Amino acid sequence: MSNTSTAPSPFFRRLLSPLTRLRLANKLSFRRLTTTGALPEYVPPPATTEPLDWAELAIIDLSKANTPEGCKALAEEVVQAMNTQGFFYVINHGYTLEQTRRMFAIASSTFDDVDSEEKKIYMGKSPTVYEGYKPRQTWQIEQGVTDQIEHYNINHAVRERMHPHVLRSHLDEIENFARHNHTHILFTILRLMAMGMQLPEDIFVDMHRFEATGESSVRFMKYYPRSPEEEVQTKNVWLKGHTDIGSITILWSQPISGLQILSRDGGWRYIKHIENALVVNSGDVMQLLSGNFYKPTIHRVIQPPKDQERLERLGVFYFAMAADDVRLASVGAGAASKSEKAQAPTMSDWRKERTERYGTGSMRPSSKEEKVEEEVILGVVVKEYN
Ligand SMILES: O=C(O)CCC(=O)C(=O)O
Numbered sequence: 001m002s003n004t005s006t007a008p009s010p011f012f013r014r015l016l017s018p019l020t021r022l023r024l025a026n027k028l029s030f031r032r033l034t035t036t037g038a039l040p041e042y043v044p045p046p047a048t049t050e051p052l053d054w055a056e057l058a059i060i061d062l063s064k065a066n067t068p069e070g071c072k073a074l075a076e077e078v079v080q081a082m083n084t085q086g087f088f089y090v091i092n093h094g095y096t097l098e099q100t101r102r103m104f105a106i107a108s109s110t111f112d113d114v115d116s117e118e119k120k121i122y123m124g125k126s127p128t129v130y131e132g133y134k135p136r137q138t139w140q141i142e143q144g145v146t147d148q149i150e151h152y153n154i155n156h157a158v159r160e161r162m163h164p165h166v167l168r169s170h171l172d173e174i175e176n177f178a179r180h181n182h183t184h185i186l187f188t189i190l191r192l193m194a195m196g197m198q199l200p201e202d203i204f205v206d207m208h209r210f211e212a213t214g215e216s217s218v219r220f221m222k223y224y225p226r227s228p229e230e231e232v233q234t235k236n237v238w239l240k241g242h243t244d245i246g247s248i249t250i251l252w253s254q255p256i257s258g259l260q261i262l263s264r265d266g267g268w269r270y271i272k273h274i275e276n277a278l279v280v281n282s283g284d285v286m287q288l289l290s291g292n293f294y295k296p297t298i299h300r301v302i303q304p305p306k307d308q309e310r311l312e313r314l315g316v317f318y319f320a321m322a323a324d325d326v327r328l329a330s331v332g333a334g335a336a337s338k339s340e341k342a343q344a345p346t347m348s349d350w351r352k353e354r355t356e357r358y359g360t361g362s363m364r365p366s367s368k369e370e371k372v373e374e375e376v377i378l379g380v381v382v383k384e385y386n
């Protein structure tokens, strides 16, 4: 354990600002709990044996990014993957299976070992940001049916906020996890994407500084099985077809099937679980920054197949966003002019509007496309797919 300094005296504590006191309290209770904070082991359920229509995704071996030649080859693979499926797997990302299992155990405990009273204390306070718990039944899906998805969202500046007691002895691990997702996995992918557009290697990385204020977050997510009536009313859709709000989404592969991508031929295909792999996709922000070079792929979550139908579906994610003050203007071919850039929404404008409107039922049927609902947010058409 890295922090071994002694606690300040009560006199000294009174001189500290309330925020510093809060941070200190978090650190001190962390020190007390590390010796006692046991974590129940998490045993992942078996993968489905149903023959499903699987998407064929490229596998990007991140360990090859250690050499200039490796990077060049990977950049081409990423461009190719983005132009076909829009999703790809990442392997050799630097986390062992054991470390990954620990994160799932922490995620599981966040939902199962915290009672409803404590969950209320750590519930998000603002509709424009995902922070802490999002309880079930807050989003409209179809015919008045709401979601059965619980979140716990952790900003990448992990210790800036308080967390429920079960997490306090694991804050070091969560902090390392956020940093690893951001500065190793995300940054490598952003460099490959910049190279794939013949742009300076760090152009996207510089917009995603880890230290900058922003909403890149670790998210734990649990889907609960629904009633047969709700399955009928929503045509088995658990999370409607959408593109992601942010720049890059890193999904830590888990065995319960249900995630599908809308292929270019119009068919929905399942994403297959690969142990300790990542499933990566890019969102609206990369589309805006790349001037349409990297288009987001529509995806959704439906009821798991028969052999997993009654199981809870636990997920661990890293949702990356640019820093709050970054203007979402194209740096790609036909890059935005100075005045266009000055008018473009900032990351924070975009994230707030998108988050606030999500799941409120504000979308209207598209006049052009079947099964599509849409709305205009900050001048950009946002769609949902049924
Ligand atoms: O649960 C999943 O597999 C995907 C969730 C998702 O697409 C999202 O939260 O944006």
Ligand SMILES: [Fe+2]
Residues within 6 Å of the ligand: 242, 243, 244, 249, 299
């Ligand atoms: Fe998504």
